[in-house]
Amino acid sequence: MVLVFGYIRPQKSELLVREYDQYKAVYCSLCRQLGKSYGMMARLTLSYDCTFYALMQFAVGTECPGFHAGRCVVNPLKKCAYCNVGEKELIAASALSVIMTYYKIKDDIADSHFFGKLRSFFLLPFAAHARKRAARDFPWMDAVVSRSIEKQNKTEQGDNPCIDACAEPTSEMLRQVFASIAGKPEDPESAEARILRQFGYYLGRWVYLIDAADDIGKDLRSASFNPFILKFQLSQSSTQEELDKVQNYANQVLNHTLSQLIAALNILDLNHFRPIIDNVVKKGLPEIQKEILFKKEKMHVGSL
Template structure:
């Protein structure tokens, strides 16, 4: 997972942030139980969001229990309990995507990136096999996404929409089981999953613009706005363009979300989608650039 779907912490009430942390810690604990301690390296904000969204649609309320942090026993934390299948599914998504990301990095990275990924691969294999055995359809979805993404990025004619399509389709398919067979939810998730996947791909591409430009890697924004223009966009003009594309996608995410009826975590999930995603755009496109210019 990419790690961009996170809450806007300053706008959360203390009790809401504690609720979010309890879901994060609950997923961490479940991943360690299912796939071993090192699988927690794949723990992400995106996986936590998926677990929360799944739990938010269920009738029964989740429980909470105090305990010690599984990664740091000296630290106390609260775990969100119950809804084990929601955690199991989110954990499997995290483990599978991490495994294929490592495999992809071995193929496409430079020497040091390749070496790092080769060292990580043995630790990811065990969790991958367990997740694939439990969720074979999910494994097929992620594998097909990796193959499709690699194919479109090798095509010199690929534009922004085509480049974002595999991630969009993948997340749409990943979200469908969360709907629990409810036709109305499935219709909503067709849109929510698609545009959330598209947003994730685009924010990641925007975040990597400078790196991809230096290394001559594929990046839809670099290709369209820098390499193919007589007068390339740069600086704030480039950030403004990327922000506009992301805002168009974000508006569709929020429209889809507003059609959902959530039973739990509604204020936290609303914060993530309506405030956390825009805050991430600001951080990636403007704040980080401003910090680099000051150095």
């Protein structure tokens, strides 16, 4: 199950200095909020993905946060910037961060080898405590993530599951998470809510697919489940030509998914941070896709 992603990040070289400073300020503000809400250890769950969730909440909202200079909460010798407002958005992003991390650790315990299990068992008590507090304040969020994991496990354990079925739980999870940004429970079918659901769905699908493509080599070595390996019947004796075929197929389905994601973004009304959001989706994600599929050292049969 894809939970802590790390793929949803900007292409920094294409951001203006002002825009990058704003992005960093939201990132640092989320780090500080994680510590305030769930303790110092919770800062280890900080990710680009939940930073993007916080940014999207700000972008759709009516109030744009200003920023002020401060000291890094981890390294007091380092200067950084923080949001002046937006505690509600940062609290929600913090809750999502610790909830996803908890279920990721549980998943690692079930799937990892000895040393992976040992590390996960060590982290589990801290994650469980933070998740309990987050689930108390955001029960709907915990339920969404929990249901997605249950559905993912059932799908992967089924008979010959297709790639679309495997991507569905993560797609559905982010569909519901991003729909919550609309903040209009009295009007769940508003145009804004529908677009955010569409945006979240295709973002979740892209994340699942890129993670699966990124893990092909590792999953071949460990004989772990991977929908691309299953579809193309790959093994450690597969030729480079067969691996290239999978790579090109993955690129096609990712490009189609990305086109749907961008289409949803283009019709979404954003009040703030449009250049940063556009950068992440239209430049950051394609660059990561290119890097994973084409810039990484090619897999050779002998290295699998």
